[in-house]
Amino acid sequence: MVNEIDIATLHEAIAAEFADEPCVIATRTLTWGQVTERTRRLAAVLRANGLGERRPDATTPPWETGQDHLGVLLYNAPEYLEAVLGAYKASVAPFNINYRYTIDELAYLLKDADPAVLVYGATFAPLVSAVLPLLPRRPLLLQVADGGAHELLDGALDYESALVAADPADGVPQSSPDDRHLGYTGGTTGMPKGVIWRCGDMVAGPYGVRGTFDEAIERARKVRGVVLPAPPFMHGAGLGIAFGGWLGGATVVIPRNPERFDAAAVVDALQTHRVTSMSIVGDAFGQPLIAELERNSRALPDLRLLVNSGAALQEGSKARLRELLPGVRITDVLGSSETGLHAKRAPGGSNRFSSKGSAVVLNDARTALLEPGAAEIGWLAQGGRIPTGYLGDPDKTSATFVTVGERRYSVPGERARLLADGGIEFLGRDATTINTGGEKVFADEVEAVLRALPGVSDALVVGRPSERWGQEVVALVQVAPDVSTDQLGAGCREHLAGYKVPKAFIMVDRIQRLDNGKTDYKWAKALAAGTQ
Incomplete structure (x- = not known):
């Protein structure tokens, strides 16, 4: 595709502009230059273990990545973002792992993903140890010292020691927009599924980078900002705002106590680091945030945008947040692992959304686009930059990613009506x-x-x-x-x-x-x- 951008190359170019400025702030701060060096070192570790040599090509089926896979089992931390970015630099496809999984659930996911490498926190070492005998092959293990009091597993590499021993010159990116990213669904209404994205489509789609490479760099110079993803990085809502922020030149802030939503820690971070935008997930995050602001009011003059996705944020919650955070714009968006963000809630608190990008409503047979005002209940679908398919599942791939006319659409299972004014009335997932x-x-x-x-x-x-x-x-x-x-x-x-x-x-x-x-x-x- 014309003017495609790959994630690793763009991040390195932005890092060269802001080398000594903060790139990620957590319990410690890493500059853009440090993140570049550390992720190159990680890429060098992966390459030294024979990973990254497999690459997708024109013959790769849409339900395969054509690459080695790297799983990330961590709480929100700089190492999480490093693992994903380092995987991109090594041309290895990263994937997310829910840290709340039991042994059986984790075994299911890892059998499906077949990772060549697993980056995990010491906290999860007992879980990983219990699952390893159940897997068809043992992945390379990189254990991150996350405060967990567990010894290094047999055969595992200590993450920091491995990075120190690696040469960053051996991890210079050779990545491509055609490399893959693997994002597992939450499994809310069924078993988790691995959704395969081309990295070039991630950049132009969920990460929101438009135009040419040079235009992206210039925009990063101008926009900058500081973003705080409150959701876990193991979910697309969290990782999306982090990488979307990075590729827009923003610093990413990770509050303390990342194993749960700690409203006090979030508000402290908003104030201390002068955060300009943050993301939450519905009232499960919104209500504790309101309670904390009511209990301990803080001026947050730099905060301009609050993005909600993944669950409902009630109108009463929005109204109270606007009172507590005057000047903050609250945006309610609709999206999924298979589409990225594709609709924005219309004012008034209804289930009406305005389409974002290439969102359409297909007829019940998924063979044609509905016209505005059609009485038929259809399927909410997304065109443009969408995934290639589901890992290892050609049947689900063909059922979800359909071609209408000459355009390809993702139809993840959400029912909707197309209103006369072109708006979309969201009715919910077909599974519910x-x-x-x-x-x-x-x-x-x-x-x-x-x-x-x-x-x-x-x-x-x-x-x-x-x-x-x-x-x-x-x-x-x-x-x-x-x-x-x-x-x-x-x-x-x-x-x-x-x-x-x-x-x-x-x-x-x-x-x-x-x-x-x-x-x-x-x-x-x-x-x-x-x-x-």
């Missing part, structure tokens, strides 16, 4: 759709209505088995003490067809979400079924 008496109910649509009712601070909608309906709609609702189920039902009936109104409302003290801000469907379904 409830089939009740032959009618489809989209959980997100019902949740949006519930959250807009007086006295409702949060809501989650799931289906449970029903002898009469097959499935029935159940709402878990976090409400004020004076709100009754009758009021909730009446409020829903004003805005929803009868079959969409929940058959039961379960009052909860708090809607339980995972530490990454995503919905805890396992908890919700167990509670709805009466098993918890």
Whole structure:
């Protein structure tokens, strides 16, 4: 493709401009020059172990990377970003690992990814040790001293010692926009899947770099900034803002206590390091942030942008954040591992989004684009810079990445309507759709209505088995003490067809979400079924 940029080369060019300035700030600060040297040393370690020689070409199927794989099992830390960037410099495809996985879950992921190298924290050494005998081959092990009190595993290399012993001249990038990145989905509604991206498409797509190489450098000189990704780097929302920031010339800030969302640590970092933009994941991050700012008000005059993705941030939360952080713009975006960010929420707190880039709505058969105002419920799809496919799965690849006319689209499974004004009404993932008496109910649509009712601070909608309906709609609702189920039902009936109104409302003290801000469907379904 014309004017494509690869990640490693662009990062090095920006680093040459700002060599002595902060590149990443955590418990220690690394300059751009230091990050360049350290990631070259890591690339040299990988090459010395025979990695990076395999490269994709025109014959590589879309469900294969054509490269060696490097897994990263770390909390947010400079070493996480180094591992990913160093992999790019060695032409090795990096992939993310959820640090909350059990032995069985990690074994599943590593068997699927087949890593040639694993970069992991000492904290996770016992987990890694338990999984290694279950793998078809033993990867090269690089153990990072992350504060965990576990000894170096047999045969593993100490990460820092390996870097010190390597020659950075042996790690000069020979990378290409055609090299691959492997991003595993969270597995919220199924088993995790490895999504394969070309690095050139990552740059122009999720990382938001437009134009030529020289234009990207000039933009980095002008824009700069300081970004704080609150989500874990093991999820696309966190890694995306970190690398998107880096490739825009920004310093990346990592707050203390990265193993969980620590609102006090985040606000301290925002103030101390004069952060200009940050990202969060819904009310699981937004509510503790509000509580911390109410408890210990701080002036944050440099903060200009707060990006929310991955989960809902209620309108009440947004309004309070605007009061506490005057001058901050809050942007609500919709995206996925298979699309990057592809829609921005319209004002008013509804499930209406304005398309970003090449987002479209396809018909139910996935054979044509819907026209604005069409009555049909379709599939939200993304064109332009999208992944090649799912690792090792040609069937899922062909089902998700479809060609309509002469354009290729990613259709990750989200239902939507294309409104008459060109806006998109997001209805939710097909995997969370409830089939009740032959009618489809989209959980997100019902949740949006519930959250807009007086006295409702949060809501989650799931289906449970029903002898009469097959499935029935159940709402878990976090409400004020004076709100009754009758009021909730009446409020829903004003805005929803009868079959969409929940058959039961379960009052909860708090809607339980995972530490990454995503919905805890396992908890919700167990509670709805009466098993918890």
